[in-house]
Amino acid sequence: MTSLVWFRDDLRVHDHPALYAASLHPEPLQAIYFVTPEQWKKQDLAPVRADLIARQLNQLGEALAALGIPFSVLTVADYQQIPARLASYCQQHEVSQLFVNRDIGIYELARDLSVQQQCDATGIRVQWFDARCVFAPGSVLTGSKEMFKVFTPFSKAWLKKLAAEGYQVWPKPSARGGILSWSSVSIDYPRVDSSDWPVGEAAVLQQLQDFCAEKLRQYDEQRDFPACPGTSRISPYLTLGIISVRQCLAAIEAALGQLPFERGAPGFVWLNELIWREFYQHLLVAFPHVSKHKAFKPETDHIRWLWDDARFTAWCEGKTGYPIVDAAMRCLNQTGWMHNRLRMIVASFLTKDLHIDWRLGERYFMQHLIDGELAANNGGWQWAASTGADAAPYFRIFNPTTQGQRFDEQGQFIKQWLPELELVPAKYIHTPHDWLKVFDPQDSYPAPIVDHSESRTIALALFQR
Ligand code: FAD
Incomplete structure (x- = not known):
């Protein structure tokens, strides 16, 4: 009989309670991972994140091979297909015990419940761990x-x-049997190069x-x-x-x-x-309702956000005319990464200056972030939109100009991502339009898409209503 470890968002051999517990059993040990392209699309997994996953799966395969543990990377369309595919794998490899670290998220919990039921029906013992x-x-x-x-x-x-x-911290399991060889796997999902991030x-x-x-x-x-x-x-x-x-x-x-x-x-x-x-x-x-596109504070689900494609596109493309917002968005689009301070600024800008539903921003982040993760992303967006678990009242509204002046005083970050502002002196970098009119009449940088103080008044009215 065989023990099987099912890897998910825990692609490591150190401090892996399920792997460690499985390794204490004398029977042969195998490991498995499911690539689920349709599920990933449904959950907006960013191509740059898929590339990081693929690269780490190969690292994990090598680490497991060095421990003498065979690792199978299988592809199924989505989570619904996992229970049946897992059952046939278990039958083929005579698996009697499954070891898994628990997941969160409604789709993941539903998947795990089905797997548990399938295993109960076929006599496979499942052990769950918190990692x-x-x-x-x-x-x-x-x-x-x-x-x-x-x-x-x-x-x-x-x-x-x-x-x-x-x-x-759980130790890495001891090697069992001889070292195995590992043949590199690739995954069937749109991919954007993530090689700036070591794995x-x-x-x-x-x-x-x-x-x-x-x-x-x-x-x-x-x-x-x-x-x-x-x-x-x-x-x-x-x-x-x-x-x-x-x-x-x-x-x-x-x-x-x-x-x-x-x-x-x-x-x-x-x-x-x-x-x-x-x-x-x-x-x-x-509070699982937050992962069903609902606000943490139910009363804020009555806010009438604006549907404005042009505004949303300008935000996505980094063309709002607010340099710190635009530099942050272009950095995200080009690298899959954004600094935390900038995440707060652009999220506040989308919701409180452009009055666009936080759910659109949340989704755009998931589609582009290399670290896109439901709990932190949803939490961050709802915090910024004042719909979430936050002690501060809704009238905390970031001023994008003063945020830029405080946290990128000389405009170093802005100039890195907005080449059209390269020549603007530091003194004008957060409000470059008057300078550009005089010194660069050809300028291609957009005028501010909204007036911040007017937008602030509207945001307060939206919440008060
Ligand atoms: P450090 O500052 O070094 O912090 C260490 C670790 O602490 C981070 O790696 C992260 O795991 C955790 N952490 C830090 N700040 C937060 C926070 N505010 N909320 C939750 N965890 C935090 N983080 C994600 O991992 N995935 C996301 O999809 C994500 N989306 C966000 C969306 C918005 C609108 C906002 C405001 C924040 C979001 N964050 C998200 C949180 C935070 O921006 C990132 O975790 C952080 O920028 C990662 O950089 P770091 O590893 O250098 O963090």
Whole structure:
């Protein structure tokens, strides 16, 4: 009889509880992954992310081969086809036990329920493990055993739990049998080159450790400036599970000698970002309506957003006439990446300046981001649109000009992505139109698509209504 490990968003061999538990059993061990192109299209998986997945699948195949574990990458159209395909695989390979790390998201939960039922019917034992978060969704609750609806008390309860219980990093399983060979696989999905992002657990772990050793202490001062590489850039890897959040905690401890439990302690602000990640995952499980295109705050579903193709296209293409917004969007379109400060600025601009439904922006992000992930993306968009789990009131509206002046003062980032503003002096870079009229009459940079103060008034009225 054979044990089977089913890989999903956990493409690693270190700190993989399902793989580790399976490796403790004496019977032969195999691993499997399903490529699901139609499902991916339905869920707007970005081609650049598909390329990262393909590259990491080959790294994982090699790592498993070195451990003596055969790895099959199978293609089916969508999740609905997985139970039957898995059942025939199990029958063919005499699988008696299946080991899986739990997923979140409504499609994924429905898929896993069908697999469980199929396995129950065919006598295969399924063992589920929690690997996505430090603490499994549903395990950090208020005094009345409910999920928190705002972040700060969640963060405090999470830290208290960490101080009381600690965390565990599962070891890589020992090699079994001889080293196998691995033949590279490719996947059938539109792909955009992701080679600026290294793959393989060793390279990614090194990036994490370098960040913790060199930048963690300055993170709170540097994290908001897109021209300065002050953040870790590990989100694509956490999203695919090439590294785990527990490995991040271990890297913080290794760099600082301890975990920062108190606000103000070195490294605390970065740890708090990891807790934001956990918060949104817990929220998605506790309030599944948010993954059904519904607002977290139901009353905000009555807002009458504007349907305006021209405005939306200008935002997507980075042609709004607001330099920081346009530079951010062009960076996303060309690289699949956007800095967190810029994500907040462009999301606020789409919803509060252009009055366009946050769901369109959420979808556009998923279609383009290399780290596109339902919980964080939905959480970020609903936060920006003031429809989500946020203690701040709806009248927090970013001014795109002053945001640019604060976080890209000299226009370094803007000039990197808007070549038409290359000659504009720093003093005018956030409001370049008057300068361009005088010094560059041929200029091709668009006039501001809206007046911010008028838009702000309209946004407030939309919410008040
Ligand atoms: P660092 O600043 O180094 O932070 C470390 C890690 O903490 C990140 O890798 C990420 O896993 C987590 N993290 C940091 N900030 C947040 C946050 N606000 N919410 C949740 N987790 C956070 N993140 C995604 O991983 N996928 C998305 O699809 C996504 N969409 C977003 C959409 C919007 C509108 C907004 C405002 C934010 C979104 N974020 C998303 C969160 C955040 O922008 C990215 O996680 C961050 O920019 C990744 O860069 P980093 O790895 O250098 O982060």
